Amino acid sequence: MKGWMGKFKVLSLLSLVALFLSACGMENLTALDPKGYGAEKSLDLIILPTVIMLFVLLIVMVIFTIALVRFRKKKGQEDFVPKQVEGNKTLETVWTVIPIILIIIIAVPTIIYTFKLADETEAKDSLNVTVTGNQYWWHFNYEGQEIQTSQDLYIPVGQKVYLNMKSSDVIHSLWVPTLSGKMDVNPENENTLYIEAYEEGVYWGKCAELCGPSHSLMDFKIVVVSQEEFDQWVADLQNFDPETQPETQTAVDGRALFEENNCIACHAVGSSPVQVGPNLTNFGERSKLAGVEEMTKDKLIEWLLDPESIKPGNNMTGKYPELSEEDAALIADYLLQLKPSEITTEDAGN
Amino acid sequence: MGHDHSLNPETMPHNPEKATLEGKNKFLGLWFFLGGETVLFASLFGTYLALKNSTAGGPTSEELFGLELVFLMTMLLLTSSLTSVYAMYHMKNNNFKKMQLWLGITGLLGLVFLGCEIYEFYHYIHGEHFTFRSSAFGSAFYTLVGFHGGHVLFGLLWLSALMIRNAKRGLNLYNAPKFNTFSLYWHFIDVVWVFIFTVVYLMGKVA
């Protein structure tokens, strides 16, 4: 008896310690340290039921423990036959009514905030971004702004930004835990989710609906900058002329190869609506390569030579002529200097 | 063996289909089975209703459906339900010959119904170029109506097997439940058709 309760205590203690050690996870990824309206409301409604339910669990455990300690079969009383109790009306009423009350306490705010989070009345006067989920990258089209980007979504702090989301292939789900709960990105209909970030920063986004082999590598970032910085960024991207010659000779050669190998058929540079593959306008400013890797020239060359080794099942593999390492290096030079804006992830708060 | 006698009593009880435990089990089992079938068809109806306007530029229900043939088919199947009631009436009176006769008529009506359905499908496919693969609406239509048609076909096979197998030996407490379960199944198919007639054809024509 002692043994098993003892072990249980040790166990719960252990898990508490473990919990303490890992704390809340990585800043700007965790849902436990919200920095946006949606995530904040979600956390409120994580905490309320947790507290209520821990209270219920406590009661259950207390009765459970006492019952086990007190009513364990005693030595010398092997033949003891306990009273055969049918039930108890009062008790049964109590444990029916109290849970109903507890559930009402949870249900009311749930309903209120379910409606608040689905409220689209302010959409018309806000920044709207059409989001397209693709295997395994994200495309962002700033409605009415002639700006197309992929993988990094720049938004202003403190503003509601409406994401109108649709998938080009299978179901994805857009999740930026620190800013907001998730919403599915379906091929058959457009779903709208709004995000209101409280603090500047670079927030990790993930795909939360199984979408194929590289589902776990479909990360993206939401870059939250101040309103002025955002306006600057918008102006920079709008003013970007894809025809401008790169500064270095290697990049000029890279650009020629980029066109020669018909990369341009899938990848737009500038505000062209082509989105078979990610838009590369501000590629050089991306926080990560392919969403998950360090943005270095070596990694980029590796990607260009064999994207399959980084994102299994991606749609780029085999769609372009085989590149020599030298050519890949030149193309990398071209891509890495695509930096149309002064505003980068560096400006996002921290 | 003793049970031969018990299955062929001197005088048949009034409800021969429920006189044995096996008979009672079959009766109840079929009812439960039909409960499951109801969910099956409800799911198919739900799918159909969700997709009935998803014609993807192909023919719509208003353009396709004519009510004359479908009305005739409804009458055929309703009548066959009635004739199977007659058959069961004669079974309870232990009149095997008349039961077989009415079951035969039931089967015949079912066969004509099936013929009409095949004609209808043939007409849609070759006359209207409306196929299973035209649109989501096409898939949903052929699946729903086809599932029902498949049930009719299975019923006909079942009925023939029963009638031929028992033609020579008459009614007893072993086969009476089998006839009875067939009849219940047949009524169910009939009811499903009434829903198809209403939801698919009438609503498809009016809406």
Added chain:
Amino acid sequence: MSIATTQNKSFTAALWDYLTTVDHKKIGKLYIYAGGFFFLLGGLEALIIRIQLIQPENNFISAGLYNEMITMHGTTMIFLAAMPLLLGLMNAVMPLQIGARDVAFPFVNSLGFWLFLFGGIMLNVSWLTGAPDAGWTAYSPLSTQSPGHGVDYYVLGLQISGAGTLMGGINFLVTIVNMRAPGMTYMRMPLFTWTTFVVSVLILFAFPALTVGLFLLMFDRMFDAAFFDVTLGGNGIIWQHLFWIFGHPEVYILILPAFGVFSEIFATFSKKRLFGYTAMVFATILIAFLGFMVWAHHMFTVGMGPVANSIFAVATMAIAVPTGIKIFNWLLTLWGGSITINSAMLWSLAFIPSFTIGGMTGVMLATSVADYQYHDSYFVVAHFHYVIVGGVVFGILAGLHYWWPLIFRRVLNEKLGKLAFWTFFIGFHLTFFIQHFLGLMGMPRRYWVFLDEQGLDTGNLISTIGAFFMAFGVIVFLINAFYSWFKEEPSPQDPWGGRTLEWAVKSPTPYYNFKQLPLVRGLDPLWIEKTEGNGKMTPAEPVGDIHMPNGSIIPFIMSLGFFIAGFGFIYHNDTNLAYILLFGGMAIALGSMLARSLKDDLGYHISKEELEREAD
């Protein structure tokens, strides 16, 4: 004695006996063997998943194989392990609990088993050519676009095994309605029989939705239909609805029988009748009823709108009320009793805190606004493992320990039983408790790799270590099963001081169960006879001829036919040769049906004289 002769049969004779058996006790064993096998297989898949996640950006298996692994782990555990093991217990125990000689349709019972087994084999044959990789939920369009034949195997395998389960459900329903012993009214039925009954209703009304969903998926994949093809107006959300209209009741199909098992065990080992029996029965029915109203809580993030989300959120929370009633009734059954703690009881006691945590996170998940964070994250993974392992697997293991003497004539070794319990129990909490936090820290489920430096390393490592503890526990249980078979003495008829009718039959259970049907005088009929009578059931009838069903090989052949036809369906777009399999298999299956229909199966009688010769 006829029993003695059956034990000395040659291997082929024994094999033939099991291939043709229609005896619910033997079918129960078959379910337990097959379900146990698939449980080990699913467990192995789980271990591989956990090894892949032992460290960030691990490369133990490839991304594609990982997706196959998670899909097969889920599908196997739900359809081929948990459900068959429960069906095995139901088959082995329920007819005895109501004082019946067999189930209503022994032939169909056997057919149900063979369909399940062939369906399960079919699903696993896919490993040879590439297993399904779209998750056990097989959401379209990922499932419709999945290359190769993996998802085809999923569709056909589940279709075949699902048909078997549906038959099992109808069979149990009719058995319970029509074949209860004299005096066994509905409100005197043991809780395990009640949950079997309610679960059968759930199977009956839930499985057809899956059948339809699988047909649509099959038509889309194999016959170019357009149900889920967006370009032709199709809509993949239909699959999600159909899947969860089945899938949510499925959760209750799994957990309710476990509730039944615990109710029996708590009452027996507290030496007390179940507290609030009536409330327990109605709570079971209410859970089942509500279980059909809440499927869309799996779809809060699909974009159904706030109205639907609110309704399904509140409906889901409502289930906590009857579940809470059950928990408190169990606690009050313990209260005031004389509690014996052995392996069966340990699994049951451990269920209370484990499942309460699972139920608690269930209410949290029902809170739609919070679910936007939990959904498809490791939080959900933790939640449903707390429910399914902490509830269902604990229930199955408790039930196996409890009824092992009835089914296999051995009491399982206590020392090994406790070792298995403690390692598994600790491993279980190590594995899954931390996953709640991994989810909230931003780790979505079905992730082949998690990235370095995202604070997810420790949690995943702990989780993997826990998985090995669980594996160790399972191995000890297996050793225990073999050890007790070879080393332990045959167990007595009623080793636990049982309260219900299954402990009133002599050991080993005769193939006709009861020589004379017992007369039931109340709830816990055997207990009543022990305390108020002479300890034996009063017969409700004089010794007379017993009608028994004949064995038959047809169920096996019919299932084999569908199995063969399944391959025909899968490969008919690749080669015309597959049509031989398709039509050949269907001919075998339909021919078997015809043979069954045309050939009278009147069964046989055990004569009164023969019964009287058998010693009591």
